Amino acid sequence: MDYVGRVPAPPLDRYVDDVYCLTGVPDHRRVTVPPMPSAHLFVNLGAPVRLWDSDLSVPSAVFTGGWFMGVWTRRFHVEYPARVRLVGVHFKPWGISPFVDRPATELRDRWVPVDAAWQRSLDRICDAAGDLESPAATLRVLEEELRSRLARAPSRGxxxxxxxxxxxxxxxxxxxxxxxxxxxxxxxxxxxxxxxxxxxxxxxxxxxxxxxxxxxxxxxxxxxxxxxxxxxxxxxxxxxxxxxxxxxxxxxTPTEYLALRRRFPADQAFPPVPAE
Missing domain, CATH: 1.10.10.60 (Homeodomain-like)
Structure with a gap:
């Protein structure tokens, strides 16, 4: 699976670590992601993606479109389709705040459909990016949406x-x-x-x-x-x-993690690791 990412131009770089495309066939269909210092936006341009919470009382979710995720304080699991086409945003931990008009506590340890926070935006993004083959052009679509959504005045605090x-x-x-x-x-x-x-x-x-x-x-x-x-x-x-x-x-345990990493070398740098 190919990862193409870049740091966006100012002022987005104050809030976003990178925007990126994931495309191709994943080496590992299901991966475990531990807490990392990021909030996320994902727009799925391919087949459905399934998500599981490590809290077994929370039902799994299947996304054919897009979803936001706030900062996670526990691990979660992702199951990719056989072929992936997805664009995403790694926000800084505080970076999602000026783009989504809802308390960050409502996004913590949760996945929320894009249209629940950005009404009618998902179709516009997918229509603009759907036929583009260039990752750079696809990322421009996502960056333009972010610029249009950036609050003009920072929230208090x-x-x-x-x-x-x-x-x-x-x-x-x-x-x-x-x-x-x-x-x-x-x-x-x-x-x-x-x-x-x-x-x-x-x-x-x-x-x-x-x-x-x-x-x-x-x-x-x-x-x-x-x-x-x-x-x-x-x-x-x-x-x-x-x-x-x-x-x-x-x-x-650290020993169990190390054994798993050695059995299944990571596609990219950690955090995602294969789930047994």
């Missing part, structure tokens, strides 16, 4: 969240929340409330997700892995702390 979130991103979650509040001159309760409004989770949770992302992207599955060293580098108290976080976020 978004600048604060963007600044504090940027520090968490740069430090891979290592900056203490107390240092963020001191630097911003606000209380911890105020910062947490603004993060919940624009991200859907607290800054402490965002820091955990950034720290885990740093850890998991540092794992080089083909060779020997020094988990104690990785725990130290990623900012965990010790290897036991790392193991607990790993189990919470992936459902696997």
């Amino acid at each position: 978004l600048d604060l969240v963007q600044h504090a979130g940027g520090q968490l991103a740069t430090s891979h979650g290592a900056v203490p929340v107390g240092a963020l509040t001191d630097a911003a001159g606000v209380s911890g309760n105020h910062l947490a409330a603004q993060f919940k409004s624009h991200v859907g989770v607290t800054p402490k949770r965002v820091a955990r997700i950034y720290r885990f992302a740093r850890l998991i992207l540092a794992v080089e599955a083909p060779g020997p892995v020094d988990w104690a060293e990785l725990a130290h580098t990623a900012g965990y108290f010790d290897q036991a702390h790392l193991s607990k976080e790993f189990k919470d976020f992936t459902g696997l």
Whole structure:
């Protein structure tokens, strides 16, 4: 499966890490995705995609069109069709806020159809992109829709969240929340409330997700892995702390994850890994 992505031009780059196309035959039809520091927009131009929550009480969903996903605090599963054609957006954790007029808590750990948030937009995107074969041209369609949807004035508190979130991103979650509040001159309760409004989770949770992302992207599955060293580098108290976080976020122990990665090398960089 081919991945073509790019960082959009300003001002979208303040809120979006990349826009991308996925096309072709997937090496692995079903993958598991742990929490990562992103919110998402997907527009499916191909056969249906099925999603499962790791919470078994939540029914699976099948999407023939598009869907939004806020920041996830637990893993979920994706089953691709035999041939994929999909365009998407990786928003920064706070980046979906100026595009979707609903509280971020309503998107946390959920998938929401595009038309529930952007009425009548999905048909316009699909009509414009449906016959395009060039990934670059397809991405231009998606970027134009994003530009048309970008709020003219930032919502109250978004600048604060963007600044504090940027520090968490740069430090891979290592900056203490107390240092963020001191630097911003606000209380911890105020910062947490603004993060919940624009991200859907607290800054402490965002820091955990950034720290885990740093850890998991540092794992080089083909060779020997020094988990104690990785725990130290990623900012965990010790290897036991790392193991607990790993189990919470992936459902696997570090050893089980490493064995799975070695059996099924990733198409791209982590996070997605094959689901057994």
